[in-house]
Amino acid sequence: MLAGKRILLIIGGGIAAYKTLELIRLVQKAGGMVTPVLTRAGAEFVTPLSVGALAKSKVHAALFDLTAEAEMGHIELSRSADLLVVAPATADLLAKMAGGRAEDLASTLLLATDKRVLVAPAMNVRMWQHPATQRNLATLRGDGVLVVGPDEGEMACGEYGPGRMAEPAVILEAIAAALGGGPLAGRHVIVTSGPTHEPIDPVRYIANRSSGAQGTALAAALRDLGARVTFVTGPASVPPPGGVGVVRVETAREMAAAVAAALPADAAVMAAAVADWRVANASGQKLKKDGSGKAPALEFAENPDILATVSKGPQRPRLVVGFAAETTDVVAHATAKRARKGCDWIVANDVSPGTGIMGGAENAVTLISEAGAEEWLRMGKDEVARKLAARIAEALR
The missing domain is CATH 3.40.50.10300 (CoaB-like)
Incomplete structure (x- = not known):
């Protein structure tokens, strides 16, 4: 389904980050290759060692990596992938994307890319429903960013409502649709x-x-x-x-x-x-x-x-x-x-x-x-x- 496709996976800082380990496995099983980018907050929930071992790839985390940036690594990473996936896409990451900010590796990659971007939002229900988040999401949709989820259910914080990150299998389907053109491809x-x-x-x-x-x-x-x-x-x-x-x-x-x-x-x-x-x-x-x-x-x-x-x-x-x-x-x-x-x-x-x-x-x-x-x-x-x-x-x- 994803044979030969290269996915740049940006892992944001939320409890749902643990689901990205399963997502990496599913993408690889479908024939795709994953290059992981771990945000500073994301590293609080999953380790570079576990992500890198599953992805069988170097985990990128620092914008000011002297070796990578000698070759303009942030440009190469953002352009060599077939699709950029942000999961979990936190409220902070969505705000950075909507505002065009480039203050760390993840946000710089997202601003420097000329490829399609798919986000899987995950956050507390109040944060999801906040007008600022909804404004940011509307801006991103208008810019052509694809969105999968979030689901509705019980949160890690104990609250209930929309904000749970979509399940890895659902994100995989969205990745396949984005790369394969989706059900209306050719129409x-x-x-x-x-x-x-x-x-x-x-x-x-x-x-x-x-x-x-x-x-x-x-x-x-x-x-x-x-x-x-x-x-x-x-x-x-x-x-x-x-x-x-x-x-x-x-x-x-x-x-x-x-x-x-x-x-x-x-x-x-x-x-x-x-x-x-x-x-x-x-x-x-x-x-x-x-x-x-x-x-x-x-x-x-x-x-x-x-x-x-x-x-x-x-x-x-x-x-x-x-x-x-x-x-x-x-x-x-x-x-x-x-x-x-x-x-x-x-x-x-x-x-x-x-x-x-x-x-x-x-x-x-x-x-x-x-x-x-x-x-x-x-x-x-x-x-x-x-x-x-x-x-x-x-x-x-």
């Missing part, structure tokens, strides 16, 4: 995201409250499963993820053209909140008050229906997923929309002002398909994205 997926801005004049425009967070999370989740993602985004308030092909647009017509240009594709996920209407008589100059007290008369024209066009077009992807942001009768409206547009699935949600979903960090969706309506519990938009991406991978399999 092309188009993702639309964000709002569109329909100009009234060169200064003003009509828009909606979409932040683009859900579409961005979906693009990252599909990328992490190995897909080649074309990310067509309107002027969102969140940055696009790394590792995807980004096409920036402003208007619905520009988005329709960008989607058409990106076809063919295996799947299309239309998460953008596209404006239904545009101003037909948009002014080329800023509209000014004329002292009459009368507002300018705006004429509206219907924008292209991107979802219906893709669903019914000659280059229809195998799977087409639409989104429905509703404020009343969510399931009924979304079910009717699926039939009307001709798509396979509709991801529906209630965006009433009291929900805090549009522009917020969480989502509560109902997946509408030929099989009916499946309600998902409210969860973070990243979690929704990973769950939907897994479903897409299963459908394309």
